[in-house]
Structures are given as structure tokens and as C-alpha cells.
Amino acid sequence: xxxxxxxxxxxxxxxxxxxxxxxxxxxxxxxxxxxxxxxxxxxxxxxxxxxxxxxxxxxxxxxxxxxxxxxxxxxxxxxxxxxxxxxxxxxxxxxxxxxxxxxxxxxxxxxxxxxxxxxxxxxxxxxxxxxxxxxxxxxxxxxxxxxxxxxxxxxxxxxxxxxxxxxxxxxxxxxxxxxxxxxxxxxxxxxxxxxxxxxxxxxxxxxxxxxxxxxxxxxxxxxxxxxxxxxxxxxxxxxxxxxxxxxxxx
Amino acid sequence: xxxxxxxxxxxxxxxxxxxxxxxxxxxxxxxxxxxxxxxxxxxxxxxxxxxxxxxxxxxxxxxxxxxxxxxxxxxxxxxxxxxxxxxxxxxxxxxxxxxxxxxxxxxxxxxxxxxxxxxxxxxxxxxxxxxxxxxxxxxxxxxxxxxxxxxxxxxxxxxxxxxxxxxxxxxxxxxxxxxxxxxxxxxxxxxxxxxxxxxxxxxxxxxxxxxxxxxxxxxxxxxxxxxxxxxxxxxxxxxxxxxxxxxxxxxxxxxxxxxxxxxxxxxxxxxxxxxxxxxxxxxxxxxxxxxxxxxxxxxxxxxxxxxxxxxxxxxxxxxxxxxxxxxxxxxxxxxxxxxxxxxxxxxxxxxxxxxxxxxxxxxxxxxxxxxxxxxxxxxxxxxxxxxxxx
Numbered sequence: 001x002x003x004x005x006x007x008x009x010x011x012x013x014x015x016x017x018x019x020x021x022x023x024x025x026x027x028x029x030x031x032x033x034x035x036x037x038x039x040x041x042x043x044x045x046x047x048x049x050x051x052x053x054x055x056x057x058x059x060x061x062x063x064x065x066x067x068x069x070x071x072x073x074x075x076x077x078x079x080x081x082x083x084x085x086x087x088x089x090x091x092x093x094x095x096x097x098x099x100x101x102x103x104x105x106x107x108x109x110x111x112x113x114x115x116x117x118x119x120x121x122x123x124x125x126x127x128x129x130x131x132x133x134x135x136x137x138x139x140x141x142x143x144x145x146x147x148x149x150x151x152x153x154x155x156x157x158x159x160x161x162x163x164x165x166x167x168x169x170x171x172x173x174x175x176x177x178x179x180x181x182x183x184x185x186x187x188x189x190x191x192x193x194x195x196x197x198x199x200x201x202x203x204x205x206x207x208x209x210x211x212x213x214x215x216x217x218x219x220x221x222x223x224x225x226x227x228x229x230x231x232x233x234x235x236x237x238x239x240x241x242x243x244x245x246x247x248x249x250x
Numbered sequence: 251x252x253x254x255x256x257x258x259x260x261x262x263x264x265x266x267x268x269x270x271x272x273x274x275x276x277x278x279x280x281x282x283x284x285x286x287x288x289x290x291x292x293x294x295x296x297x298x299x300x301x302x303x304x305x306x307x308x309x310x311x312x313x314x315x316x317x318x319x320x321x322x323x324x325x326x327x328x329x330x331x332x333x334x335x336x337x338x339x340x341x342x343x344x345x346x347x348x349x350x351x352x353x354x355x356x357x358x359x360x361x362x363x364x365x366x367x368x369x370x371x372x373x374x375x376x377x378x379x380x381x382x383x384x385x386x387x388x389x390x391x392x393x394x395x396x397x398x399x400x401x402x403x404x405x406x407x408x409x410x411x412x413x414x415x416x417x418x419x420x421x422x423x424x425x426x427x428x429x430x431x432x433x434x435x436x437x438x439x440x441x442x443x444x445x446x447x448x449x450x451x452x453x454x455x456x457x458x459x460x461x462x463x464x465x466x467x468x469x470x471x472x473x474x475x476x477x478x479x480x481x482x483x484x485x486x487x488x489x490x491x492x493x494x495x496x497x498x499x500x501x502x503x504x505x506x507x508x509x510x511x512x513x514x515x516x517x518x519x520x521x522x523x524x525x526x527x528x529x530x531x532x533x534x535x536x537x538x539x540x541x542x543x544x545x546x547x548x549x550x551x552x553x554x555x556x557x558x559x560x561x562x563x564x565x566x567x568x569x570x571x572x573x574x575x576x577x578x579x580x581x582x583x584x585x586x587x588x589x590x591x592x593x594x595x596x597x598x599x600x601x602x603x604x605x606x607x608x609x610x611x612x613x614x615x616x617x618x619x620x621x622x623x624x625x626x627x628x629x630x631x632x633x634x635x636x637x638x639x640x
Contacts, residue, residue: 073268074271077271187308188275191275192322195268
């Protein structure tokens, strides 16, 4: 079974992001970039499937500029067998990413596609679902457990009320939630070996996809700074403030 | 531009994608497996044995050692080492790196000079984190004066019989083997040999040296050899040629220490700047007082110079032309800068820095072990003057 796993290059989760002075975007100048944490979980799950003898090949794919090859190398160091980059510059919205991934799915014919449920930059939470619709494949989103059994996969989903278990016919799409697994460290020998693993580059045109935009980013601004709190004398004052100032109780 | 640990590192054109990937993984490892437990290990005066196999797993223990012993050598260069030393220093507890990586001084004599069967018996276990090796040079009678060491090994048939003592031995309480400098011949450097002594041999004993100024997490020991019998096949290098083996270690040990000391200085800068930006006195931030601004700039200035010096020495090593005199003086440069940064950071943090449980307080206490261990500042200057044929 071949597993395709998508990875995205995003700002490292440790970085405190800042908006550009003109409010046009987040300032990415000299900012540390990393593999999106949910994508890292996706890679780990794919590699575990391979180690368990379920998957025979793990292919990592990323849509982005040349620099996203760094994140593909990370995926290769974590255990993916080869990588595919779809080279696109500038901002690409989820629908276009999904279309490009569909192109890769058609080339690779994987039995399972694993994606992060969302990326920590855009927080869109759309790509996996859109890919499911475009490819007409079953989807199990927000996975906290994935079990492949013959020609089906059982996915435990983290939903608002608790857990929901769905059984999907393969080929299928899974998006990962935070508790699915704890990604390993890429060891130094594996980092060095990853340099030699194959990495193919395609353009959007190669996949027959036009990079279009449907959404315009109007403005990026930092959240308002929180006002300092106040200490109240007694419960009566608190209730009064909650009623009349904050107006959160009647 | 800012002054955190990473931003305060000057540009280095030698750094490639694989170096960055290595730093990322190492940092994740330190943040998850080491940093949360530092206080606990410091108080316990030792590291948990489970840390070594984990460090082996990510390739930290085996880095730079031959693949046949479970190491990774292909494609590894000095810049990978620099990164390891920086990330160890960033933990802010020197005892962790000193103890975890003590095979870095204990194992190379074995790998470079011991018999093949001895290497095979020792190296794979050490690099897998399943056994431990230390280096035994310093004696209660003296440290820097290696040529006059007094522990003797007299030959009896196929064995050496070792008598004497070693002290300040890092990792000594845990070591399964000690690469030990012993006197097999006459006085002076020409009578010194290196011998691999197993610590389960009858007549071997040890006591802990836990009451130290710094490096608490590192198990330091005094070792006693009471007529310890060691097979002659455990000789490391030729008999009476031990001095060469000992010298062989020095450049890489000093480079590692220099790289760590600069990084400790950078930790001091980082934590002092965070504090100076938050703390308000006389109606403004500490960072707005000129006297504090100058302290911060002076720290950065000295760190920059040290980084450039480290890079120059590493580049020479990478070309196969290490300069022992420049490396010796680099160690002095780095310990002076570490001392300066620890002092200035402590002044900026004030009482907050004086309380236990922060990196500055610990680094301040660990200046001396760096300025003395691995070749004291005085010995380094003297060595350089001799090398320069003054």
C-alpha cells in the first residue's frame, strides 16, 4: 500500500509572529520556518504504517516555493521514502492546494492520503476535505486513531461531543489531530541519508492546474492588547461589574 | 535584529540545510528530554541512565565516530560539532553536557590507538549508550603537570599491575572503563602509557566528589587502583608513548569547550536582555538606562569576536591544519568572555539572578570549571608562547 503524506512549510510554532508595518501580511523576513506540526504527525503516522508492514512506500508532497524542500527533507529524515514538490510561489489558497494535490494523487495512485487537519499559519482546515471532494475519496478527519484493515481504514475522530469511529473504503483521506501520535526525532544518520533520497519537482502546469485566487487578503493586524485587570473589593462589586460593566450576566 | 540565542549568532556561510535540520532536531530533543529535568538532575548530582540510549538514538553519541562501531562519520564536519556544543550549552547546566558526552574524551584514545578487539569490545556499547567510558589523567598530586604523574603500572607477565589514584574524573562514578594515564617507564613524559582499565577489576574502587561549585549533574569521582591487574592487550598505543595519545585529544576537547563557553555567554546575553526589557526602574525599562545598554553592547561585541575566532579555528581544522597555539588561546578568549558575560548578566538581573533555579546563576558558578578544566588559562597561554617559539 502506498501512502501519500502532505507537508507544509510554516512559521515555526515557537516564533512570535508580527504583522508587517503596512498591514499587508505577516512579516516573514528572517523568521524561522518549520514543518507544520499537524503535518509532522501525518508523516509520523505514515512512517509507523510502513514500520508495521501495512504501507510499502511513503511519499511526501509539499506545495510551495523552492524553500519548502527543507521541510520535505525533514519528512524524508523522519522516514518518508521519496518526496514530490509542486513548485508554486506566493500565497496559495486551500482550494488550489487541493487541486494540485489531486494532480499528485492521480500520478501516484496512493491507497491512503494523510494530511494535517490544518496548518498553524492560515488555520483554514479545508485542504483535506476539499481533496476528498475533488478525488471523490472517503474522508476521516481529525483522526486520533488510524487502523488499516485490508481494503478499509477505521478512523477514530475527535469531535465536539467525544469520539466518533468511522470505517472508510480505501483509497481514503485522513487528516490528523494532535493526539494521533507523538512524532519521533529525526536522527543525525537519517538526516544525512535524507539528502540522498529522491525529490521530484513539478509545476502547477505539469499537473494541469491553474493557480487562481478566489480570496484576497485585505488586512493583517495584531490582536488588540488586553487591558490590565482590576481587583474588586467584594463579591457584591464583582456581581455589579459583571452586570453593568461587562454585561455578561443579567 | 535581536539579541536572543539564535539571532546573536553571526552568519556562517559553512552552514547547510543538514546542519539546520540537525540543530532543529537536537533542540527539540533538549527541550523535551533534558531542559524540563535539569533542576532535578542537578540536585541528584547525576543524570538518569536512560538518557544515554535516547541520545544514542538521535545520533548524538555516535556523531563523528566510525560507522563500524555504530557511529556516523560520513558527511559529518566541524559545523555539526559546533551545533552540538551550542545546543548543550543552551541547556544552561554544564554538568549535563560534561557527563552525557564524556565519552568524547574517554573514547577517542581507544578508537584511535587501541587494539581492534578492544575497540570492538568497548566502542559499540559506549556509542549505543549502554556502557560508559571516562578519561583518567589528573591525580591528587597534580593535574596540569601530566609529565610527572605518579600512578604506576608495572609489568608482570601478560599483565600490568596498576597502583595509584586519579581525581576530578568526570563520569567516574559510572564508568565501565577508564582510559588511564599510567607510568610504565622512567620519569618524565617518556615514561607515560595509556591503559584501558575496566572498573570491575579487583582492587579498583571509587568515591564521589559531589560537593562542587558547579556541574552538579555530572558525577565526578576519585578513583583508586590498589594492585589492579590489567591485561597488556589493554594498552592504548605503544608502551611509553602515552603522551602522544593524550596530546591527540586536546585540540578537539578545547574547541568543544570554547564553543560551549561562547554559547554560555550568549545564554547570558539572551536572559539579561529579556530581563532588561521587562524590568522597570526609575520610571523606565532597565534597557533604557545607558549603563545597561552599554553592558549589553559590550557582551555582544565580545561574543562576536569569539564567534569569529571559533569559526577561523574550525575552518583550519576542516582544512586539516589545526593550529594548537591559536586553539589554546581561543580557549582563554572564550573563558574570559564567558566570565565577562556571566558577571554582566548577573549585574543586570540583580537579586533575581542570585536566586537558584535560573541559567545565569548556574553559568556564573560554572565559569571556573571551564577556565581551569581541559587546560587552565595559565597553561594555555604558556603553551601558546612555546608554540609561537617565543
